[in-house]
Structures are given as C-alpha cells and as structure tokens.
Amino acid sequence: MSDPQITTAENGPYLVAGDVPLSRxxxxxxxxxxxxxxxxxxxxxTKDRYALCRCGMSDNKPFCDGTHAREGFDGTESAPTDSYDDRRKQYPGTxxxxxxxRGTCVHAGFCGNQASNxxxxxxxxxxxxxxxxxxxxIERCPSGALTFEVDGEVIEPDLPVGVTVVTDGPLWVTGGVRVERADGAPMETRNRVTLCRCGAxxxxxxxxxxxNDVGFTG
Incomplete structure (x- = not known):
C-alpha cells in the first residue's frame, strides 16, 4: 500500500492514493x-485510489466525472510555496x-462569536x-490558518489521516497527508489543510x- 497522498492533476481532479478514508x-x-x-x-x-472533483461542476460530487475536460476548467495553481512559519503573524498572550x-483562511467562522474573537x-x-x-x-479551524504555541511548542489537534467533504465547502485534509501540486511546486505538508472544490x-x-461567494453546493 502506498503512503497517503493527494496529487493535483493539471486542470483536473485531486487523485487520492493510499487508502485514505473519506467522510462528510x-x-x-x-x-x-x-x-x-x-x-x-x-x-x-471508496477504493484505495479515487478522484475528487476540483472544478465544482461534477454531477457526481464529491467524485470527478470528467466535467473539467468538457468545460475547459482552468486549475492554474497560485498557492504559496513557502512555509506557514514564514507567513504567520504572532499574537502574544499569557x-x-x-x-x-490570513492568506490560507477559508472563513469557516470558528474563530469568533457575538462576544469576541x-x-x-x-x-x-x-x-x-x-x-x-x-x-x-483554534483547534476547530479546518485550514490551519490559526495555530497556537504553549511554551514555544506548537500544539496541534490529534486529527486522523483522512479527507473530509465539508458540506457546500472545501475538502478538509487531515493527518499530514502529502499534497502535490500539478505544476511541481512544493507544498508544505501539514496536519490540516483545506483544498478548493468549487473551482473558484x-x-x-x-x-x-x-x-461562499459563488454559492457552491455539494
């Protein structure tokens, strides 16, 4: 069995390998x-390998049905290739x-409430x-845009290896599954990351x- 990984196909789906569990x-x-x-x-x-829709137009969501090819989906990648530590901003506390x-925030909303944030x-x-x-x-933040340290040590939630389909939202990849870009540019492997599946x-x-802006459902 291969190690869990997700390969982004050029202008196509996410190719998931390594018997990665899928849930909603x-x-x-x-x-x-x-x-x-x-x-x-x-x-x-699922099977050991499966393909997940990236263009947002499949009639068999969350799986790919080839619509990306018929519709000419442009999946050009522009995500940052440096590390989270390079981009993060610190908010000291006690x-x-x-x-x-902020660049990897998906606006899931767990970081605030009526009283504060x-x-x-x-x-x-x-x-x-x-x-x-x-x-x-912070531990409920799916993208990992928010993290915290205690005494200089990063504390991450204990998340299983898996891919979660967030209803009307992204793919939530957990447990340090490696994600490979189609263009070969490096992506940092993290405990949690969210992948676009609306195509926008x-x-x-x-x-x-x-x-949220395009009214994606699925």
Whole structure:
C-alpha cells in the first residue's frame, strides 16, 4: 500500500492514493449562525485510489466525472510555496501565543462569536477560561490558518489521516497527508489543510472561501 497522498492533476481532479478514508462533515451552528463544532454525517465508501472533483461542476460530487475536460476548467495553481512559519503573524498572550496566516483562511467562522474573537481574546488569556476557549476555537479551524504555541511548542489537534467533504465547502485534509501540486511546486505538508472544490479559489489548490461567494453546493 502506498503512503497517503493527494496529487493535483493539471486542470483536473485531486487523485487520492493510499487508502485514505473519506467522510462528510458539516458545522453545528448556534441560533445566531455561529459555527460551534463539527458533526460527521457519514463515511463515504471508496477504493484505495479515487478522484475528487476540483472544478465544482461534477454531477457526481464529491467524485470527478470528467466535467473539467468538457468545460475547459482552468486549475492554474497560485498557492504559496513557502512555509506557514514564514507567513504567520504572532499574537502574544499569557500562557499561549496565537499565530495567524490570513492568506490560507477559508472563513469557516470558528474563530469568533457575538462576544469576541481569537485575536482580541489573545490579549486577555491571563484568564484561563478565555485561554481554554481560544485553544478550542483554534483547534476547530479546518485550514490551519490559526495555530497556537504553549511554551514555544506548537500544539496541534490529534486529527486522523483522512479527507473530509465539508458540506457546500472545501475538502478538509487531515493527518499530514502529502499534497502535490500539478505544476511541481512544493507544498508544505501539514496536519490540516483545506483544498478548493468549487473551482473558484484564487489560491488554488487551497480554498480561499470563494465557495461562499459563488454559492457552491455539494
């Protein structure tokens, strides 16, 4: 069995290999529309290798059905090839340091609520209740745009190897699955990353939240 990996086909689908589990999740939201946590809806049966739609037009989502070729999908990639550490901005706190890379944010919304958000809360983490809430919010961030360190050590959620289809959103890749760009440019392997499946991202193959703007469903 090959190591888990995702290869981005030129102007085509994501080719997943290594018997990577596929599931579907959606956020549970409050009465105010605030994302609170994740719910796994179902596991999706796959083989050791499978192809996932990247253009957003397949009639067999999340799987590719060849529509990208018929419609002339342009999957040109422009995601950053440097490291998260190179791009992140620090927000110091008490007992925690918050880091943020706005360029890879997918606007999932777990980082804030009606009262505050992790950027404001990082300055009041001398309150352990606030600190715990910040940690929990960051750990639910699917893209890994937000991370935190404790005593200089990166603390990441324990996520399994897998691909999750976020309802009406991106592919959430977890567990350090290697992603290869079609153009051969390097991509940093991370514990969590989100890949565009609406076809509209300006940061391909990464999601940039465009699915919300174009009204993507699937």
């Amino acid at each position: 999740r959606e956020p549970i939201v409050s009465e105010h529309g605030e994302p609170l946590t994740w719910r796994t809806d179902a596991s999706i049966e 007992g925690i340091d918050v880091y943020d890379d 992790v950027w404001k809360m990082s300055g009041t983490t001398d309150d352990t209740i606030v600190r715990a809430q910040v940690m929990a919010m 991202s300006a940061n391909k193959p990464l999601c940039d939240g465009s699915h």
